Amino acid sequence: MALLGYARVSTSHQKLTAQISELKSSGVREDRIFTDMMSGATDEREGLQRLLARAEQEDIILCTKMDRLGRNTSDMIKIVDTCYKKGIAIRFLENGLSTEGTMGKMVIQILAAVAEAERERILERTNEGRVVAMAAGVKFGRKPHQGSGMALELIHLDTPIKLVMEKTGISRATYFRLKNHQRRS
Template identity: 80%
Template sequence: MRLKMALLGYARVSTSHQKLTHQIMELKSAGVREDRIFTDMMTGATDEREGLQRLLARAEKDDVIICTKMDRLGRNTADMIHVVDTCYKKGIAIRFLENGLSTEGTMGKMVIQILAAVAEAERERILERTNGGRIAALAAGVKFGRKIHPRTPAALTLILQGEAVNSVTDKTGISRATYFRLKRKIKNDAKN
């Protein structure tokens, strides 16, 4: 049984041209041992951050993860909040050195709730922009959905003429899956 919490650190830079040195120095100054600092040298835009995954696997209840800045932890606000919330539910606190925010103690729950509200507002703004863009694109005549392959009209003609699957795929080069999808479309269109 472990008697004492551990201080763990996380540092990330977006490109191999940047250096982790400054972040690592800050983490050490905050009391994190070098062998407990987890790092990634890649964009935060991916979930495949090996250092972060190792950190989250290592962290246990009552541990504290220290990060220099909030944007180092996640690829966006929602992702960062997801990591913070996951840790909070496991009893793992997170401290951000830049702004002094922490999920520890009585204020920790309030910090999580505020961050969750920010994430929800961000998701709603993204949804509004996406829907606005779709409406504008539709008004401009943009067609959504699967693009029609140049061979589709020829394949449809052959299917309507009653040609067998092998004949249609050989003559047009479409796949068997496409043949059956087109055949179902013809059948459904005939019903409507």
């Protein structure tokens, strides 16, 4: 029986350090911790695939939180079921849940479905808020360059690109974006 660990963050801007420390303090050897730095929306993750290939009957996989293992119900069920059939248990440190036994597996699947539903509700609320904000005149995205107004005037007067860039401080890309926008207007 081996104690294995899995840690995942969604982007390379996030750090695995806290998860790895928690796994180590729970008894997982560093050489048995598998990691990924990508979205959990798919189970096509290199670290997860290596972990599942390494895990054998009676091994236990520790994961800090359920959403680190998978972000949607179907992938979570697939991972849990694959491990369950191989005799591999999964334990989540955050809430103490485990797939050991038939009740444990059922609880994990229910919680994965609830977590996915909550993510969908959050996305709906975020999109509704965005629509309301846009209707109220809130502008999204980058703020226009401070020299854009003057640059548009100079472009309208057919001022050479180099002079427009020098006088306004805009980049070459901004110049052409403004010029193309002016043509469409």
